[in-house]
Amino acid sequence: MRGLLFGTACCALLARAVALGSAARAGDPEPPNPAADWRPLGKVSGISLSWNAAAVEHGATLVVPVRSTPPTPGNTAYSHAVTRMEMRCAPAEAHAIQTINYRPDGTIGRIDNNPVPFAPIPPGSMMARLHDALCPAPAPAARPGH
Secondary structure (H helix, E strand, C coil): CCCCCCCHHHHHHHCCECCCCCCCCCCCECCCCCCCCEEEEEEECCEEEEEEHHHCEECCCEEEEEEEECCCCCCCCCCEEEEEEEEECCCCEEEEEEEEEECCCCEEEEEECCCCCCEECCCCCHHHHHHHHHCCCCCCCCCCCC
């Protein structure tokens, strides 16, 4: 599922992740999250995408969990994946910091941690819609004399 999360315009952002030292290991169960608030982003190549509004981490950057689910779970080795996307509101850049692929039984099948630099968020992409939903609009420029 890597590289398909936001379509071809964002493949470079999601095809790799940056290592953050996760304690999760293959075979571990998916952690329970009763407060999750998964909101739909859309579909790419039949893969449903959503983001967890309840788990956005706010700081110098934003970290947003994005879930991808194949069109027919069970036809792949994994039922879904959760990618932690790190985003800079200005200058509208993002990168994946980790992708965890879950098996149909809920255990972790694979964890991807691959260092990559931030990349510009392509205009009109699903990542751009997520950026617009989470990042404050820039303040209008002050007009001289007012």
